[in-house]
Amino acid sequence: MTEDLFRADAYLQECASRIVRLDEAGIVLDRTVFYPLGGGQAGDTGTLLLGDGRTLAIADTRKAKDAEGKPTDEILHVPAPGQEALLAALAPGDDVTARIDWERRHRLMRFHTATHLLCHLVAQPVNGCSITPDYARLDFHMTDPLDKDALTAGLAQLVGAAHPLAVGAITDAELDANPSLVKSMSVQPPRGTGTVRTIRIGGDGEGEGGVQIDFQPCGGTHVANTAEIGAVVVTKIEKKSANSRRVVLGWAA
Numbered sequence: 001m002t003e004d005l006f007r008a009d010a011y012l013q014e015c016a017s018r019i020v021r022l023d024e025a026g027i028v029l030d031r032t033v034f035y036p037l038g039g040g041q042a043g044d045t046g047t048l049l050l051g052d053g054r055t056l057a058i059a060d061t062r063k064a065k066d067a068e069g070k071p072t073d074e075i076l077h078v079p080a081p082g083q084e085a086l087l088a089a090l091a092p093g094d095d096v097t098a099r100i101d102w103e104r105r106h107r108l109m110r111f112h113t114a115t116h117l118l119c120h121l122v123a124q125p126v127n128g129c130s131i132t133p134d135y136a137r138l139d140f141h142m143t144d145p146l147d148k149d150a151l152t153a154g155l156a157q158l159v160g161a162a163h164p165l166a167v168g169a170i171t172d173a174e175l176d177a178n179p180s181l182v183k184s185m186s187v188q189p190p191r192g193t194g195t196v197r198t199i200r201i202g203g204d205g206e207g208e209g210g211v212q213i214d215f216q217p218c219g220g221t222h223v224a225n226t227a228e229i230g231a232v233v234v235t236k237i238e239k240k241s242a243n244s245r246r247v248v249l250g251w252a253a
Contacts (some may be wrong), residue, residue, distance in 0.1 A: 003031035003074040004067065007197060009029050009222035010109055014099040014187045026062065026076035027090070032098050034061040035105070036058055036075045040129030041112055046156045048077065049097035056086050056096075076182050085173055090112075104133045105221065109230045111136040113165060114249055116214045117229075119183055121154045122146065122244070124185045127244060131220070135235070136249045143228065143243050148234045155232055162227035163202045163213050169195040174218065201226065 002020075005012050017029040027048070037043035041059035046202035050056060057080040072247040077098070079087060112131050115138055118124065127141030140146075175181060176195050199222055202213035213226075223229060231252035 001073045002029060003033055004075065005033050006035050006183045006221055007219070010105075011224075013102045013105075013108065014097055017096050017098045017147050018076070018092060019096060020088070020092055021092055025064070026078040027058075028064060028074045028076060029096070029098060031174060032061075032075055032077070033100050034058065034075065034077055034098060035108075035221050036061045036063045037102075038063060039218065039220050040115075041131040042133070043078075043110055044100045044108075046098070046100040050086070050090070051095055054086060056083055056090075068101045106223075107133040109221045111225050111232070111249060112220045113201070114159075114229050114232050116199060116216070116218070116222075117155055117158045117226065118151070118247060119216070120158070120201075120249065121151055128246075129184065134234060134250070137246055139244050139246045141243060142245050145243075145244045146237050146245055146247060148229070148237050151237075155234070155249075158213065158233070159226050159229045162225055164225050165212070165222055166200045167222075168198045168200060170198055170217075171195055 012033045015031055015033050017031050020028045020030050023026065029248070034044040034046060035041065044137055045060065046189045047123040048058060048059050058077045061077040061082035062076045062078060063071040064076045066072050107130060115129065115131060115136050116136055122140050122142075124140040124142040126138050130137050141189040170193055185198065196217045197219050198215065203210040218237045232249050233252045234247060235250040237249040238248070241244045
């Protein structure tokens with residue numbers, strides 16, 4: 001099992017770790033700050049700092065899979081090509097420092113939070129998602145047209161309002177009683193521990209913190225406040241099918 005430190009604190013940039021195992025698929029650590037590809041969000045890149053001072057470049061991060069192809073509770077750090085000599089010197093039990101490419105991760109965090117704001121502006125089920133450092137897209141299950149300028153203005157307003165974001169959790173039973181909280185048609189929140197991680201933007205609509213903007217299960221990494229997103233714009237709206245509209249987000253020029 002890999003302890004996923006990024007779930008509790010997305011701002012951690014590095015951590016001391018120990019190699020559990022390594023093979024042709026990648027390196028499994030006992031704990032990590034690297035986010036694995038999932039929920040539409042790209043996997044992290046970065047480096048592993050070895051005990052002798054050398055660094056191993058990590059080109060991607062994935063969830064390990066069992067013999068049946070099902071995700072396990074281990075996280076694979078995939079080395080960049082051409083580092084065979086470094087890899088040959090590694091062994092289970094070795095201590096390393098896992099360090100993410102923070103600038104890239106922060107762009108992913110900002111875009112991921114922006115997609116949640118987009119879910120608030122377009123209150124329709126999502127049937128596809130991709131979050132990269134350079135763009136993000138959501139595919140909405142709908143037939144009505146969308147206005148690019150209106151969505152860009154709506155995002156600017158929500159970003160400028162500086163809504164706080166909070167990580168929480170609900171029980172499986174609470175989620176079963178409120179299935180509408182799951183806005184994605186293609187990705188279901190992970191189960192098995194009895195609780196499901198949630199992201200809330202804004203207040204709870206009852207106490208302090210103001211009006212609730214978005215609340216849904218999510219395992220991804222996010223910024224702490226919408227103001228941190230910065231200037232994002234809707235760069236394209238596409239009709240992907242009779243009942244699908246794709247909205248693409250980019251950084252403002």
